[in-house]
Amino acid sequence: MTAENTPPTAAARPVTPRAEPIDRLRADVHLLGDLVGETLREQRGPDLFAAVEYARTEAIALRSLAEPDSAREQALLDWARGQSTELLLGLVRAFSIYFHLINLAEQHHRLRTLQERQRGAAPLRESIAAAVVTLHQQGVPSARLLAGIEKLELRPVFTAHPSEARRYTLRQHLAVVAGLLTRLDDPRAAPDERAAALDELRVRITLLWQTAETRAARPTVVDEVHSVLDVLGGTVYDVAPELYRALERALVTTYPQADTGAVVAPHLLRPGSWVGGDRDGNPAVTADVTRAAGRLARAAILHRYREEVAVLGRALSVSARLTGVSDALLDSITRDRQELGLQPVEHWRDEPYRRKLGLIGERLRRMETGEPGGYAAPEALLADLRLVAASLDAHGGRRIAAGPVRDLQRRVTSFGFHLAELELRQHADRHTAAVAELLGLAGVAGYAALDEDGRLAVLAERLAGPPLGIEAAALAPETRAVLDAFGAMHDLQQLGGPYACQTYIISMCRTVSDVLAVLFLARERGLASWDAAAGALTSRLDVVPLFETIDELRACGDVLAQLLSLPLYRTALRSRGDRQQVMVGYSDSNKDGGYLAATWATYQAQGALHRAAANAGIDLILFHGRGGAVGRGGGPMGNAVLARQPEARHPTLKVTEQGETIAARYGHPAIAARHLGQMTHALLVSSLAPLDPPPPDDWVATMERLAARSRAVYDALVKDAPALLRFFQQATPFFELGTLNLASRPVSRVGRTGAQIALDDLRAIPWVFSWTQTRINLPGWYGLGSALEEELASGRLDQLRTMYHDWPAFAMALDNAQRSLGATDLPTARRYATLASDPEPLAAIAAEYDRGVAAILQVTGQRELLEPAPTLQRSIKLRNPYVDALHVAQIALLERYRALPPDAPDAERAALLDAIHHSINGIAAGLQTTG
Numbered sequence: 001m002t003a004e005n006t007p008p009t010a011a012a013r014p015v016t017p018r019a020e021p022i023d024r025l026r027a028d029v030h031l032l033g034d035l036v037g038e039t040l041r042e043q044r045g046p047d048l049f050a051a052v053e054y055a056r057t058e059a060i061a062l063r064s065l066a067e068p069d070s071a072r073e074q075a076l077l078d079w080a081r082g083q084s085t086e087l088l089l090g091l092v093r094a095f096s097i098y099f100h101l102i103n104l105a106e107q108h109h110r111l112r113t114l115q116e117r118q119r120g121a122a123p124l125r126e127s128i129a130a131a132v133v134t135l136h137q138q139g140v141p142s143a144r145l146l147a148g149i150e151k152l153e154l155r156p157v158f159t160a161h162p163s164e165a166r167r168y169t170l171r172q173h174l175a176v177v178a179g180l181l182t183r184l185d186d187p188r189a190a191p192d193e194r195a196a197a198l199d200e201l202r203v204r205i206t207l208l209w210q211t212a213e214t215r216a217a218r219p220t221v222v223d224e225v226h227s228v229l230d231v232l233g234g235t236v237y238d239v240a241p242e243l244y245r246a247l248e249r250a251l252v253t254t255y256p257q258a259d260t261g262a263v264v265a266p267h268l269l270r271p272g273s274w275v276g277g278d279r280d281g282n283p284a285v286t287a288d289v290t291r292a293a294g295r296l297a298r299a300a301i302l303h304r305y306r307e308e309v310a311v312l313g314r315a316l317s318v319s320a321r322l323t324g325v326s327d328a329l330l331d332s333i334t335r336d337r338q339e340l341g342l343q344p345v346e347h348w349r350d351e352p353y354r355r356k357l358g359l360i361g362e363r364l365r366r367m368e369t370g371e372p373g374g375y376a377a378p379e380a381l382l383a384d385l386r387l388v389a390a391s392l393d394a395h396g397g398r399r400i401a402a403g404p405v406r407d408l409q410r411r412v413t414s415f416g417f418h419l420a421e422l423e424l425r426q427h428a429d430r431h432t433a434a435v436a437e438l439l440g441l442a443g444v445a446g447y448a449a450l451d452e453d454g455r456l457a458v459l460a461e462r463l464a465g466p467p468l469g470i471e472a473a474a475l476a477p478e479t480r481a482v483l484d485a486f487g488a489m490h491d492l493q494q495l496g497g498p499y500a501c502q503t504y505i506i507s508m509c510r511t512v513s514d515v516l517a518v519l520f521l522a523r524e525r526g527l528a529s530w531d532a533a534a535g536a537l538t539s540r541l542d543v544v545p546l547f548e549t550i551d552e553l554r555a556c557g558d559v560l561a562q563l564l565s566l567p568l569y570r571t572a573l574r575s576r577g578d579r580q581q582v583m584v585g586y587s588d589s590n591k592d593g594g595y596l597a598a599t600w601a602t603y604q605a606q607g608a609l610h611r612a613a614a615n616a617g618i619d620l621i622l623f624h625g626r627g628g629a630v631g632r633g634g635g636p637m638g639n640a641v642l643a644r645q646p647e648a649r650h651p652t653l654k655v656t657e658q659g660e661t662i663a664a665r666y667g668h669p670a671i672a673a674r675h676l677g678q679m680t681h682a683l684l685v686s687s688l689a690p691l692d693p694p695p696p697d698d699w700v701a702t703m704e705r706l707a708a709r710s711r712a713v714y715d716a717l718v719k720d721a722p723a724l725l726r727f728f729q730q731a732t733p734f735f736e737l738g739t740l741n742l743a744s745r746p747v748s749r750v751g752r753t754g755a756q757i758a759l760d761d762l763r764a765i766p767w768v769f770s771w772t773q774t775r776i777n778l779p780g781w782y783g784l785g786s787a788l789e790e791e792l793a794s795g796r797l798d799q800l801r802t803m804y805h806d807w808p809a810f811a812m813a814l815d816n817a818q819r820s821l822g823a824t825d826l827p828t829a830r831r832y833a834t835l836a837s838d839p840e841p842l843a844a845i846a847a848e849y850d851r852g853v854a855a856i857l858q859v860t861g862q863r864e865l866l867e868p869a870p871t872l873q874r875s876i877k878l879r880n881p882y883v884d885a886l887h888v889a890q891i892a893l894l895e896r897y898r899a900l901p902p903d904a905p906d907a908e909r910a911a912l913l914d915a916i917h918h919s920i921n922g923i924a925a926g927l928q929t930t931g
Helices: 025-062 070-081 085-118 128-137 141-151 167-187 192-211 219-256 287-315 327-340 352-369 378-395 398-415 428-441 452-463 476-498 510-525 548-562 568-575 587-593 595-616 639-642 658-667 669-686 696-720 722-731 734-738 762-772 784-793 799-804 806-822 826-835 839-859 870-898 906-927
Strands: 153-158 424-425 503-507 528-531 537-538 542-547 581-584 619-625 651-655
Touching: 025 070, 025 085, 025 167, 025 192, 025 352, 070 167, 070 826, 070 870, 085 167, 085 192, 085 669, 128 669, 141 219, 153 219, 153 669, 167 378, 192 510, 192 542, 219 398, 219 537, 219 669, 219 870, 287 352, 287 398, 327 352, 327 378, 352 378, 378 542, 398 542, 424 428, 424 476, 428 452, 428 476, 428 503, 428 510, 428 651, 428 669, 452 510, 452 548, 476 510, 476 537, 476 568, 476 826, 503 510, 510 528, 510 784, 537 784, 542 548, 542 619, 548 568, 548 581, 548 587, 548 595, 548 639, 548 839, 581 587, 581 595, 581 658, 581 806, 587 595, 587 762, 595 619, 595 696, 595 784, 595 806, 639 806, 651 658, 651 669, 651 762, 658 669, 696 799, 696 839, 722 826, 734 762, 734 806, 734 906, 762 906, 784 799, 799 806, 799 839, 806 839, 806 870, 826 839, 870 906
Parallel strands: 153 651, 424 503, 503 542, 542 581, 581 619, 619 651
Antiparallel strands: 528 537
């Protein structure tokens, strides 16, 4: 957003000329602002228009003052309190729609800029080409580079974590607007074509105005499945081959003498999904829902394959009598026809590739309908495509084989017949309770009361044998539900192959017995078995411990070492290729110990886990549970990959993609390709470049002190003072957020949103989301200032500056905190503090904010926050006044809603809550984040 951006009411006044040239982004913003203003007048007349204009101009004026004007600020808030709920809802929606459209204009401009930079001679920064150039400059030989590429695994895992505030319907409307902006950008467009596009824009903005941003009902898990499948089967499917092509182009350009050939990289892109499988705290995720999610994903990928095969068949009009064809391909066509019982298509008699692709399409169709003759596994489809490619390659069609045919082969390699692996997750306590009941019915009582050694002894003894085979009817519903999840995993493996559903994640894993308990339960549903003759346990699933709290992260290396020392478990792991996945949680560790302590704990955990695995001769795959906000492990993904510990620089990157980051990163094909390319760039450089030396011992000691001090300050505010949690629940829209139909999962593990709840019950996402709404952003920085201040007072400024410049992990920690501090706004926070019965905690928060800003500026040598990110810095400053108007409206609405008497009419209560929900969405759009 720029200084010349036109607010929703701008059509009512002339635009003041500026000295600098008006670029295309400004033109887009002016146009969209004018159209929003036009729509407001058409739909609601002059009253709302005047209200929006008043709120906008007053907010701008307050931001422009050299000194705060509390009287004028109070006047704006009193004005909002005096408006009707209907008018406040209109004001909120006006600014919300404006922000949605401006966000779209910025995305559109980003795409334009990206396209222009790609035309340059030098490789695009953070691109795959840039990574290959970097490696070449660092002396990495082509043989090592090619060997490294073959091991690359990029594994984004899409989750349904509730931080995408926008309805799917809204995103669809905005996608149409994006297409119209592209049409208007075309210099070849005739005046009539531009006029038609503008008319369509007016229609679409009117539809946005007449469409409720908030959902009338909470989405079901199946709704969420459809939403994520639209992305996986849409943009991710579309851009997948571009990763391979970018690698091939980069290799040919930078290593021209090397015999690079076609990049194979069999697991370069392997997406996953938790949607329909994540049952931790979400009772709506049942075994039937998990099966449905797997079936829907399978249907989606088969549909895309059939579409692509049909297009390819129409394109490959190659004549056998003109070019020739391989005998192997002709023989396969004959076999296919006989097996499928089909007659030859006469007009394709001379076009063998059309004949073969028609038969491939028929096999795919039969897979969809369940008729005999479908492919049994993706390898069979790949074998057919290899036959096509080999014949083309041998008869003058090398370019064709290397183009669309290879693209389809790579998609089949990436997506199989399951599209994305559906991963399951459940809380460790649920497994303990289920094991205890099963063993109790088998005559072994008191499992839950045993210490760790006792549990391990019982599990080891019982795993070396057959399943207990206890009838489901004899079990409590909770235990049946746990076992049914394993049954669903078994069924999906039967349906889509072993890769369709083979990962089981244990939330809040603390001990080795938590892992063995999952194998015990899996055996009851046929996913693990004991071979008495071999004395070995065989597993058909990867059991993934998830370490989430600070203490768990500190202990996880020892837990893994103990796990890998168990002969019984090692036999199970051998059946999994001696690969062990471990997940590191960023969100709950932050909620547990604060920003810096969590950042350091996750960093240290990575090294400890890799050392434990290396000592045991096991290949470790780290799974990073990152969210979108800084307080949940967010920030630039490339920086995070490059900042990994030296021993943790594995060629596999497995990371969650959550909430609004899915739409932001995968909502447009070009942006999706750029995001995946940036991750591949970082993965290439971090895993193949010469390793940096480990940080010096004195740096590590400094980080230990910083983390300990930061955690102590965080605990003193958040855990040791009950006033803070009361302040959080009163000064933020947390409870109202809990009633927003954002996702199928509740905002707390216990499901309570209308009464005082404990910190441990809170999910990390609404914890961060609520602080974000009030511009406090506490999870993204609190405690850092005190920690740095203490080190600075001890005379360690020079060391801290050296650490910042020479240690990527420390630089990332400070730079991400800058992003969160830069978006924090204390004047806004003080307005929200008036909602709390005791606003005192804000004084401690404000003091720590000041310490954090001062310390970061001193260490980095900057004059102001976000100096290294001027675009973000300017965007925040320019958006602030417009978001202020939304904050003021939200505060007035929250006061009104919370003051309702118990016997208030349901219609009044519903109208207020609806307006509050729209304000939450609007602020999220203005800040471009939910948390």
